Amino acid sequence: MRIRTETPADRPAALAVTEAAFAPRASGDRPVEAVLLEQLWVSPAYLPALSLVAEDDGGTLCGYVLTTRAHIGHVPSLGLGPIGVLPARQGQGVGRLLLEESIARAAGLGESSLVLLGSPAFYGRFGFVRADALGVNPPEPAWGADFMIRSLNDAGLPTGNFRYAPPFEAL
Numbered sequence: 499m500r501i502r503t504e505t506p507a508d509r510p511a512a513l514a515v516t517e518a519a520f521a522p523r524a525s526g527d528r529p530v531e532a533v534l535l536e537q538l539w540v541s542p543a544y545l546p547a548l549s550l551v552a553e554d555d556g557g558t559l560c561g562y563v564l565t566t567r568a569h570i571g572h573v574p575s576l577g578l579g580p581i582g583v584l585p586a587r588q589g590q591g592v593g594r595l596l597l598e599e600s601i602a603r604a605a606g607l608g609e610s611s612l613v614l615l616g617s618p619a620f621y622g623r624f625g626f627v628r629a630d631a632l633g634v635n636p637p638e639p640a641w642g643a644d645f646m647i648r649s650l651n652d653a654g655l656p657t658g659n660f661r662y663a664p665p666f667e668a669l
């Protein structure tokens with residue numbers, strides 16, 4: 499399995515992976531995460547170096563993650579997601595590889611923090627902790643423990659209201 503920066507040619511497969519990973523079980527509706535991807539790709543918040551694909555030895559795109567510019571108050575931060583792995587390839591470490599590379603690259607770029615919404619049981623393994631306990635407030639108070647942050651350096655985290663890239667707000 500190889501993690502690499504996405505290219506424009508990857509986008510149809512990245513959409514397909516995201517649609518499969520987030521497919522609603524009961525309806526045929528397109529997952530909102532796929533719509534979100536299309537909007538983020540054309541947003542000023544898009545960061546090419548933090549848009550990653552997982553590709554297997556046969557060249558099949560198995561996973562995709564996008565991290566985009568966000569803010570804590572007026573301080574730049576990052577929002578990770580959507581992240582998705584093909585259902586048939588879940589539970590085999592692909593998500594771990596995508597997360598670890600996202601964290602390493604963001605830190606290497608000098609970014610200070612990475613934020614996401616997800617399961618503490620999974621993301622806690624990668625150093626993410628509940629954000630509101632550190633003074634970083636989610637856009638939706640109800641997100642509670644699922645709204646998590648990871649510091650990327652030794653400086654203290656800023657505090658304030660977290661804002662994802664604008665396309666998230668339309669969800």
Ligand SMILES: CC(C)(COP(=O)(O)OP(=O)(O)OC[C@H]1O[C@@H](n2cnc3c(N)ncnc32)[C@H](O)[C@@H]1OP(=O)(O)O)[C@@H](O)C(=O)NCCC(=O)NCCS
Binds near residue numbers: 579581615617619620
């Ligand atoms: C979440 C996701 C990206 C993880 O990728 P993955 O390749 O399956 O993850 P890995 O194989 O690296 O890690 C698997 C471990 O994470 C756990 N895990 C995966 N998704 C989880 C979730 N939503 N909640 C809790 N634990 C989860 C698995 O139980 C497994 O635990 P184990 O190692 O103790 O067996 C993938 O499962 C996926 O695409 N899910 C559907 C879309 C989704 O929910 N995306 C995330 C929204 S925040």
